[in-house]
Amino acid sequence: MQQKKILILMSNTGGGHRASAEALKVGFAQCFGDRFRVDIIDLLMDYLPIPLNQLPKSYSFLANDATWLWKLLWESGDYPGLLQFLGEIVPRITEKSVRRVFRQFAPDLIISVHPLVHEIALRPLARMGRRIPFVTVVTDLASIHPLWLHPAVDACYVASDEAYQRALEAGLQPTQLHLFGLPVRPAFATPARPKAILRQELGMHPTLPAALVVGGGEGIGPVAEIAQQIARRLVSRGRAQGQLVVICGSNQRLREKLTDQVWPIPTVINGFVDNMPEWMAACDCIITKAGPGTIAEALSRGLPIVLSGFIPGQEEGNVPYVVNNQVGVHCEDPAAIARIVQRWFGPDQALLQKMARNARQLGHPQATFQIVESIAKLLNVSMVMDEQPEIRKALS
Numbered sequence: 198m199q200q201k202k203i204l205i206l207m208s209n210t211g212g213g214h215r216a217s218a219e220a221l222k223v224g225f226a227q228c229f230g231d232r233f234r235v236d237i238i239d240l241l242m243d244y245l246p247i248p249l250n251q252l253p254k255s256y257s258f259l260a261n262d263a264t265w266l267w268k269l270l271w272e273s274g275d276y277p278g279l280l281q282f283l284g285e286i287v288p289r290i291t292e293k294s295v296r297r298v299f300r301q302f303a304p305d306l307i308i309s310v311h312p313l314v315h316e317i318a319l320r321p322l323a324r325m326g327r328r329i330p331f332v333t334v335v336t337d338l339a340s341i342h343p344l345w346l347h348p349a350v351d352a353c354y355v356a357s358d359e360a361y362q363r364a365l366e367a368g369l370q371p372t373q374l375h376l377f378g379l380p381v382r383p384a385f386a387t388p389a390r391p392k393a394i395l396r397q398e399l400g401m402h403p404t405l406p407a408a409l410v411v412g413g414g415e416g417i418g419p420v421a422e423i424a425q426q427i428a429r430r431l432v433s434r435g436r437a438q439g440q441l442v443v444i445c446g447s448n449q450r451l452r453e454k455l456t457d458q459v460w461p462i463p464t465v466i467n468g469f470v471d472n473m474p475e476w477m478a479a480c481d482c483i484i485t486k487a488g489p490g491t492i493a494e495a496l497s498r499g500l501p502i503v504l505s506g507f508i509p510g511q512e513e514g515n516v517p518y519v520v521n522n523q524v525g526v527h528c529e530d531p532a533a534i535a536r537i538v539q540r541w542f543g544p545d546q547a548l549l550q551k552m553a554r555n556a557r558q559l560g561h562p563q564a565t566f567q568i569v570e571s572i573a574k575l576l577n578v579s580m581v582m583d584e585q586p587e588i589r590k591a592l593s
């Protein structure tokens with residue numbers, strides 16, 4: 198059978214879009230072997246003309262240091278003026294560059310995992326006169342920006358009931374919409390190895406309950422303060438009542454600062470890790486900002502969540518999603534977070550276990566397989582039954 202070409206359009210604003218794009222690529226390879234060739238490109242930064250290609254660089258600053266401005270920009274998407282600008286002017290400026298991309302990759306199908314690429318990709322595509330299926334995989338959980346929801350797509354994959362409802366309101370038809378979950382790395386769909394073995398391999402204490410503190414791919418937010426408060430709280434009469442794992446992501450300075458400290462309980466400090474499924478499986482709860490990727494992964498591993506903050510706009514809706522589904526709590530004060538963890542590891546253990554069960558039920562570790570299977574059908578490619586028995590079993 199001739200290999201089909203899939204082009205995934207993303208941009209590196211935060212870690213989530215790339216993580217989802219990579220998850221889909223691995224999902225295609227695991228489900229279909231070499232029947233698909235999948236290319237992932239940063240359409241905005243690597244292919245658009247100046248100054249538009251500089252915009253993604255301002256994301257980190259806006260989302261972390263100028264949150265009020267980010268919120269303003271995010272909410273301006275609700276106003277027709279900006280949407281009209283994006284829909285009319287930007288595609289005109291970028292059309293030549295985008296046509297070149299499509300000629301270079303000659304895809305049989307295009308997947309967008311970024312809300313800013315729809316208009317600039319769909320217009321030239323229509324004008325080129327080639328009918329190439331175009332699908333959206335929404336990489337946000339509950340807060341969906343209107344720019345995600347383009348009615349001209351062949352299929353749109355969303356991750357929550359809230360997002361599905363929002364898509365219907367935006368004019369997408371039920372026939373276009375699929376609700377499977379966020380595409381997390383396929384490794385999250387594999388049952389975890391026993392905690393004792395993982396902990397030994399990862400250099401953790403074998404039995405003490407473990408709190409995992411993370412700050413997204415870039416290690417942002419008050420990660421250090423939270424870790425210090427938890428470590429202090431989890432000591433009683435000189436004895437450790439728990440242990441700590443801190444993942445600093447790409448934040449090298451944070452990693453150095455925490456590594457230089459003396460910790461009163463068993464503590465492991467990491468930089469960027471590429472085995473998050475194992476760290477999550479080895480711990481008993483997670484403290485994180487409301488990043489959709491981390492939340493979806495934590496649910497897959499049955500980890501109760503303390504949300505220590507959120508980026509205004511795109512992560513805001515994830516807070517009620519976690520709290521209302523009783524898989525965690527929202528608390529931004531490091532000292533109060535430490536008290537919550539202390540109770541979860543002490544008198545409130547039953548509550549922790551109940552939230553862990555809720556999390557397992559709410560998680561969609563198979564979402565990546567379901568999404569790639571559904572996308573492949575648009576190109577009339579089906580999974581060969583006896584080729585992938587493990588995945589088949591997971592999907593059934």
Ligand code: UDP
Binds near residue numbers: 210214414447473494
């Ligand atoms: N991540 C990782 N290694 C690290 C830190 C983070 O693989 O050391 C991954 C994490 O598992 C998740 C993504 O980075 O898949 C972070 O996505 P999220 O949506 O939570 O936050 P963002 O970084 O996009 O703001």
